[in-house]
Amino acid sequence: MTHSPTPSAGGCRSTPVLKERGQREVFCGLTGIVWLHRKMQDAFFLVVGSRTCAHLLQSAAGVMIFAEPRFGTAILEEQDLAGMADANAELDREVERLLARRPDIRQLFLVGSCPSEVIKLDLARASERLSQRFAPRVRVLNYSGSGIETTFTEGEDACLASMVPVLPQTDARELLVVGALPDVVEDQMVGMLEAMGVGPIGLLPSRKIGDETAIGPNTVYALAQPFLAETHAALGRRGARHLPAPFPFGEEGTTAWLAAIAEEFGVSREVFDAVTEAPRARARKAVAAATETLSGKSVFFFPDSQLEIPLARFLTRECGMTAVEVGSPYIHEAIMGPELDLLPNGPRIAEGQDVDKQLDRARADRPDLTICGLGLANPLEAEGLTTKWAIELVFTPVHFYEQAGDLAALFARPMRRKAALRLEAAE
Amino acid sequence: MKLSVWTYEGPPHVGAMRVATAMTGLHYVLHAPQGDTYADLLFTMIERRNHRPPVSYTTFQARDLGADTAGLFKTACTDAVARFNPQAIIVGASCTAELIQDDPGGMAETMDLGIPVIPLELPSYQRKECFGADETFYQVVKALSAPQDRTPRITANILGGTALGFRHRDDIREITGLLADLGIEVNVCAPLGATPADIARMPAAHFNVLLYPETGETAARYLERDHGQPYTRAIPIGVGATRDFIAEVQKITGLTTQPDTSALRMPWWSSSVDSTYLTGKRVFLFGDATHVMAMARVARDEMGFEVAGMGCYNREFARPMRAMAKDYGVEALISDDYLEVEQTIERLAPEMILGTQMERHIGKRLGIPCAVISSPVHVQDFPARYSPVMGFEGANVLFDTLVHPLVMGLEEHLLAMFREDFEFHDDAGASHHGGHARRPAAPETPAEPAAQEADTAQRESTVEVVWLPAAEKELKKIPFFVRGKAKRNTESFAAQKGVQEISVDTLYEAKAHYAR
Numbered sequence: 001m002t003h004s005p006t007p008s009a010g011g012c013r014s015t016p017v018l019k020e021r022g023q024r025e026v027f028c029g030l031t032g033i034v035w036l037h038r039k040m041q042d043a044f045f046l047v048v049g050s051r052t053c054a055h056l057l058q059s060a061a062g063v064m065i066f067a068e069p070r071f072g073t074a075i076l077e078e079q080d081l082a083g084m085a086d087a088n089a090e091l092d093r094e095v096e097r098l099l100a101r102r103p104d105i106r107q108l109f110l111v112g113s114c115p116s117e118v119i120k121l122d123l124a125r126a127s128e129r130l131s132q133r134f135a136p137r138v139r140v141l142n143y144s145g146s147g148i149e150t151t152f153t154e155g156e157d158a159c160l161a162s163m164v165p166v167l168p169q170t171d172a173r174e175l176l177v178v179g180a181l182p183d184v185v186e187d188q189m190v191g192m193l194e195a196m197g198v199g200p201i202g203l204l205p206s207r208k209i210g211d212e213t214a215i216g217p218n219t220v221y222a223l224a225q226p227f228l229a230e231t232h233a234a235l236g237r238r239g240a241r242h243l244p245a246p247f248p249f250g251e252e253g254t255t256a257w258l259a260a261i262a263e264e265f266g267v268s269r270e271v272f273d274a275v276t277e278a279p280r281a282r283a284r285k286a287v288a289a290a291t292e293t294l295s296g297k298s299v300f301f302f303p304d305s306q307l308e309i310p311l312a313r314f315l316t317r318e319c320g321m322t323a324v325e326v327g328s329p330y331i332h333e334a335i336m337g338p339e340l341d342l343l344p345n346g347p348r349i350a351e352g353q354d355v356d357k358q359l360d361r362a363r364a365d366r367p368d369l370t371i372c373g374l375g376l377a378n379p380l381e382a383e384g385l386t387t388k389w390a391i392e393l394v395f396t397p398v399h400f401y402e403q404a405g406d407l408a409a410l411f412a413r414p415m416r417r418k419a420a421l422r423l424e425a426a427e
Numbered sequence: 428m429k430l431s432v433w434t435y436e437g438p439p440h441v442g443a444m445r446v447a448t449a450m451t452g453l454h455y456v457l458h459a460p461q462g463d464t465y466a467d468l469l470f471t472m473i474e475r476r477n478h479r480p481p482v483s484y485t486t487f488q489a490r491d492l493g494a495d496t497a498g499l500f501k502t503a504c505t506d507a508v509a510r511f512n513p514q515a516i517i518v519g520a521s522c523t524a525e526l527i528q529d530d531p532g533g534m535a536e537t538m539d540l541g542i543p544v545i546p547l548e549l550p551s552y553q554r555k556e557c558f559g560a561d562e563t564f565y566q567v568v569k570a571l572s573a574p575q576d577r578t579p580r581i582t583a584n585i586l587g588g589t590a591l592g593f594r595h596r597d598d599i600r601e602i603t604g605l606l607a608d609l610g611i612e613v614n615v616c617a618p619l620g621a622t623p624a625d626i627a628r629m630p631a632a633h634f635n636v637l638l639y640p641e642t643g644e645t646a647a648r649y650l651e652r653d654h655g656q657p658y659t660r661a662i663p664i665g666v667g668a669t670r671d672f673i674a675e676v677q678k679i680t681g682l683t684t685q686p687d688t689s690a691l692r693m694p695w696w697s698s699s700v701d702s703t704y705l706t707g708k709r710v711f712l713f714g715d716a717t718h719v720m721a722m723a724r725v726a727r728d729e730m731g732f733e734v735a736g737m738g739c740y741n742r743e744f745a746r747p748m749r750a751m752a753k754d755y756g757v758e759a760l761i762s763d764d765y766l767e768v769e770q771t772i773e774r775l776a777p778e779m780i781l782g783t784q785m786e787r788h789i790g791k792r793l794g795i796p797c798a799v800i801s802s803p804v805h806v807q808d809f810p811a812r813y814s815p816v817m818g819f820e821g822a823n824v825l826f827d828t829l830v831h832p833l834v835m836g837l838e839e840h841l842l843a844m845f846r847e848d849f850e851f852h853d854d855a856g857a858s859h860h861g862g863h864a865r866r867p868a869a870p871e872t873p874a875e876p877a878a879q880e881a882d883t884a885q886r887e888s889t890v891e892v893v894w895l896p897a898a899e900k901e902l903k904k905i906p907f908f909v910r911g912k913a914k915r916n917t918e919s920f921a922a923q924k925g926v927q928e929i930s931v932d933t934l935y936e937a938k939a940h941y942a943r
Contacts (some may be wrong), residue, residue, distance in 0.1 A: 023503070024486045028462025048428070050522040050551060055437040056465045074428040078552045081526070090428040098430060114460045114523035118492070147462025148489040148523070356510060375467030375479065382477035 005252050011341040015349050017331060022354025025375050026304060026329055028147030029155025031060045035395060036156055037070045039180040042106035042208050045071040049113030076115055087121055095130055099138060106209045112144035151329040153227040153305045156180060160204055164234035170214030176202045179225030182397040189400055195275045198265045215240055222261055227306035229332040246338045248399045249407060250314040251283035279401035286405020287318055290412035295320030300367035303327035303353050304390040309336055313343045319408055323347035324365045369415060386418045433765045433785055435740035435803060439549035440521045441466050442559020447517060448480040448590035452622035454513035455482045456504050458531045459521035473806050474591055483507040497529045501538060508540050514623040519547035545570045557641040557741055560589055564618050565645040571626040577633055581680050582612045584632045587643025588619030593802040595619055597815035598638060605818045608686035609676060630654040634679045640717050641741060663817045664721035665729055666693055693822040697729060709735040711777040713768055713786050714801025716744030720751050722781055722800050730829055735777045776911050779833060796832035892921045894929045901931050916941045
């Protein structure tokens with residue numbers, strides 16, 4: 001196979017990483033629930049936390065909160081803090097009430113938060129106890145989405161990692177694709193792999209508990225998302241083998257990702273080309289439409305989701321942008337290596353955050369486009385910088401060929417808007 | 428523990444943020460874990476502020492616990508003062524930091540930062556957002572206000588306006604104009620728009636105008652007690668309440684100038700014939716106590732609605748709310764559980780809801796028109812246009828707000844007249860109502876068994892009554908937007924009379940019984 005793209009300008013793998021500590025302007029892992037519950041149709045996510053946690057979910061979920069969502073918060077009250085024995089009884093009672101009201105629920109996640117972690121409420125034991133009590137109808141698992149341990153998308157990682165130990169065992173040779181993708185994207189991916197004759201294909205997470213794939217020493221897995229370090233480690237412990245690859249963003253990323261799997265499964269060059277040729281051409285054409293706006297412009301990434309490095313790679317190599325700084329909340333060398341090889345040398349690579357210092361750097365750089373969270377976007381716009389809010393990149397279908405044009409357009413739109421508006425400076 | 432999906436109020440430190448963000452020159456150092464910065468986006472997105480809230484978070488992580496969270500806090504204080512150069516700082520803990528028992532107030536006071544340090548005690552596991560705002564504002568006023576002489580001219584402070592307040596921006600402009608009409612200048616408006624230096628000169632005013640008791644009452648009481656400043660009790664929402672407010676201000680000041688009412692159109696609009704159809708529309712009110720109590724009066728006395736029920740989510744105001752509900756002949760619902768609110772609305776089957784963002788969605792689900800009158804609100808209720816709810820222009824705004832969701836009088840008449848017409852058949856729906864998504868106006872099954880209160884209306888509606896086919900057919904001829912009420916009335920009439928089967932006659936007997 002010769003579809004692996006070549007590193008350019010030496011890549012960034014050896015670039016010294018600017019590691020920072022200080023105030024972080026990021027979401028905690030609880031936010032992952034907002035998209036995970038859409039994907040896992042028979043799961044309920046019960047956060048054990050404070051009013052702050054409930055308020056965060058409400059703010060992050062927006063109007064979704066009114067659609068009878070399958071998540072909620074068991075809000076700790078003062079008496080829960082006074083005596084620990086009581087907290088377990090209280091939790092059992094709330095779970096019982098919940099499962100009685102929602103008989104469609106097959107798996108329940110007890111999600112730890114900062115308050116529950118600090119008071120050391122043992123949710124692992126609670127989930128075992130409740131699992132026994134509600135077996136076989138409901139499986140109860142636990143993970144932590146607390147801010148003290150997880151950043152934004154790491155919540156998904158913690159959730160999937162909690163599921164790995166309970167997946168059934170198999171010795172069959174299977175492909176497992178890991179990471180929650182929008183249904184439409186997932187279908188496209190499965191369609192292409194099946195057309196190449198790769199299979200059987202398992203998904204983690206699966207849409208329903210009954211569709212869950214088995215796992216074992218002959219399982220190979222590909223990561224569809226970059227933020228899955230814990231899940232990666234847990235899969236390794238079950239004997240499964242990782243297929244390192246760049247992430248499927250843009251034409252190049254998608255091709256390289258598919259190629260890594262095709263190679264593993266002995267797909268011939270002819271078959272690979274026959275399956276990918278048309279969508280590759282479509283993707284290139286769609287990206288070209290946005291490239292007119294993006295080419296030659298500079299981009300600055302604030303840390304948010306760990307998608308920053310693959311997206312910077314896509315924008316620099318396929319859209320002609322120049323990266324100034326690529327910030328990521330966390331950089332996992334083994335997972336991000338192939339991406340760092342491809343990212344052209346030049347940008348500062350930053351891990352962690354001290355937000356005021358990073359804002360000073362962005363102001364000094366005056367990038368043409370700044371990717372950041374909603375807490376920073378409007379303030380930076382008011383300072384004259386053009387921004388693209390990062391959270392949309394997690395909710396919108398952006399992976400694989402058919403979405404490559406949409407992905408580029410997400411970055412081009414704010415720049416086109418800036419050029420289109422003929423307003424006096426904002427107040 | 429209490430299972431919750433939707434919360435009417437955030438935690439108390441969000442209330443403190445609302446005070447800090449409302450002011451300039453004040454910085455908030457919040458001892459909080461990574462992730463609590465989510466609250467920034469309430470201000471930058473919902474309120475569309477063009478700067479970051481003046482809040483520094485210590486952002487402690489798991490590995491810091493047991494090591495040096497106190498050190499992190501001190502560094503955050505020093506950095507914040509050096510970078511933002513505030514006139515004063517407030518310091519406190521979020522819910523998680525409350526558990527690790529560093530003492531932000533004590534630590535900051537020992538640091539000798541060269542500016543006033545105001546420690547906040549906000550019990551996150553007992554109290555909520557409004558308390559946080561009220562308490563923070565009180566602490567700021569208590570710490571910074573200094574005894575001084577009154578201004579030579581009659582001036583007033585305006586209290587309670589905060590960031591993320593429902594229409595606070597325009598209410599304050601409207602009331603400032605009204606006070607100017609009365610010959611009164613505003614000394615300080617706080618927290619919204621004030622600096623710590625402004626807070627220091629608050630006692631120079633002759634009296635205080637308390638616009639939002641939820642966020643300003645404790646400070647108003649303190650200023651009355653310690654600085655001898657009376658404060659106004661009337662909340663100027665609606666024409667009558669605005670007139671009461673003017674009378675109260677005149678009594679305090681002795682001034683007698685009358686305000687300009689040439690742009691007050693609400694009373695005539697409400698008296699004009701097209702408004703006749705509003706008479707007796709049954710409304711349910713829910714929100715923060717101040718807005719609900721004020722709007723109940725507007726609804727009954729100025730719009731001619733019938734108040735079918737009222738309630739609030741902030742327990743602090745349960746007593747006055749209950750008293751007022753009693754006057755209106757209804758029972759107050761004091762609850763922060765939106766499921767309970769939804770059940771109550773379903774049971775009362777009002778023709779309109781005046782509520783918060785949540786009630787707007789409940790209304791959508793039940794096919795009941797709704798107008799938003801209180802926080803919590805979403806981005807569309809921080810409008811670009813001038814839209815106060817207080818004072819005379821506020822009354823104009825309210826008339827439009829309350830009428831728009833309802834079908835206009837003439838339109839309603841026509842819809843009723845042509846109800847058998849092919850275009851206005853049962854399932855067509857009115858264009859305003861999102862039409863096709865509408866659920867049947869009255870649910871087939873009675874309400875949740877949980878609502879087993881000793882409530883007569885409830886018992887009556889759950890009595891087994893059978894609709895005879897002819898009566899059911901006749902019921903369908905009634906326009907959908909009043910059919911729910913007709914069905915409910917007929918069923919409770921039948922239950923009262925001990926009738927088991929509803930015939931066409933029963934339907935019309937009930938109609939005559941409830942005629943008004």
